[in-house]
Amino acid sequence: MNFIVLSALLPVIALIAFGFLLGRAGWIAPRLFRHLSDLAFLILTPVLLFRTMSKVHVEQLDLKPAAAYILVLALVFIGMLVMRGLNRTAAVLALAATYGNAVMIGIPLVTLVWGDAGLVTLLTLIPVHSLLLLTSATLVLEFAVAHQQVAKTGDMARRLARVAGRALRKSLIHQVPLPIIAGLLFAQTGMEIPAWPDMVMRWLGTAFGPLALALVGITLAGASARTHVLGALLLTGIKNLLIPALVAWLGWIMGMRGLSFAVMVVAAALPIGANVFMFSQRYGVAQELVTASVAVSTVFSAISVSLILLLVTWF
Numbered sequence: 379m380n381f382i383v384l385s386a387l388l389p390v391i392a393l394i395a396f397g398f399l400l401g402r403a404g405w406i407a408p409r410l411f412r413h414l415s416d417l418a419f420l421i422l423t424p425v426l427l428f429r430t431m432s433k434v435h436v437e438q439l440d441l442k443p444a445a446a447y448i449l450v451l452a453l454v455f456i457g458m459l460v461m462r463g464l465n466r467t468a469a470v471l472a473l474a475a476t477y478g479n480a481v482m483i484g485i486p487l488v489t490l491v492w493g494d495a496g497l498v499t500l501l502t503l504i505p506v507h508s509l510l511l512l513t514s515a516t517l518v519l520e521f522a523v524a525h526q527q528v529a530k531t532g533d534m535a536r537r538l539a540r541v542a543g544r545a546l547r548k549s550l551i552h553q554v555p556l557p558i559i560a561g562l563l564f565a566q567t568g569m570e571i572p573a574w575p576d577m578v579m580r581w582l583g584t585a586f587g588p589l590a591l592a593l594v595g596i597t598l599a600g601a602s603a604r605t606h607v608l609g610a611l612l613l614t615g616i617k618n619l620l621i622p623a624l625v626a627w628l629g630w631i632m633g634m635r636g637l638s639f640a641v642m643v644v645a646a647a648l649p650i651g652a653n654v655f656m657f658s659q660r661y662g663v664a665q666e667l668v669t670a671s672v673a674v675s676t677v678f679s680a681i682s683v684s685l686i687l688l689l690v691t692w693f
Contacts, residue, residue: 390487391680393588397595406596418590423481424557426583427501431561432571434498443642444502446632448510450624450646451476454616455514466663469518473657474664474671475616477511478648480504482594483679486587487648488641491687499641505555507645512653519661597652598673610670613650617675618682622647640690647686649675 400406406414455472462468478484480500488496571579625646629639650672658668 389490390483390591393591394595394598394676397592397597398599399595400592401596401599411593411596414589415593418482418586418593419553422582422586422589424553425579426485426586427504428557428561428564429571429576429579429583430494430497430501431558432564434501434562434565436562436566440499440638441502442632442634443499443629443638444506446628446634447503447625447642447646448506450621450628451507452510454621454624455511459518464518464521466519466661469515470654470658470661470664470668471613472518473511473515474613474650474654474668476621477515477651477654478507478617478645479594479651479676480507480645480648482590482652483676484645484648486591487683488644489587491644492637492641496637496641499638500645501558503642503645505558508555515657519657594652594676598676606667606670607674609667610674613667613671614675614678617650618647618678622682622686643690644683644686647679647683649679649683 455476458472458475459468462471481504484500484504485497488500492499570576622643626639626643629642634642650668652672654668654672658665
């Protein structure tokens, strides 16, 4: 493993391990964990994303990686729904197999390896990734709920229209895609963030990476992968290995090379995202399997992502 890969991955593993030890020691109470999570996701994440995209102009963006990346995720997501049926469990598992931890792990990892240039490429993937998968999962889940209640209400048409509107609204008004879109729109005005607010935002954005990775470790400390091992391994294999292989293959035959190609493949290899927890808990389906899968996927990513980082640096 070359020095770049090792120096990029070791801080990530160390911070996750630090959080894991804090969780195991019981030093982070559940209430404090919720407050730290709110700080990371509701404040630090939007600030980091807005500031980064506020300096990017549309003509600088390479949208080809986003097209290849999203095409693979969409095909896998739809394929799992077809195999398992259009129901709540299928939607949650399809989301688990495709939705990567692009914010908590992807942003600090890509920043460590490629700096702002790599981060810009990653942030062209995240909003489409979030909008497509979260919207699709929400629609399928809400439609399944509506289908169960139609016998009681007899008002499917009007309910489905409300569901579609609500799902789209929830996907847009979200702490990840909204600041990215807002920052990109701000950049197109030609204005710049004044010096001292920009410094404050830079400090807040810098704090996000270490805190987010520590929170991943704390989450893993409370998770159990002892049950549903086979199911967790299957979802991990799809998310950590199959999807990046398909993305790399499609990107290669489309003629992609260099930084954009590397970031796209690494983004596809990131472990199952924490947002899948919220879906499984909110709709009360596959909770233990999703918990085990996130734990196994995150731990295994220490090996799989390092190997993929090594491979993409060779091309």
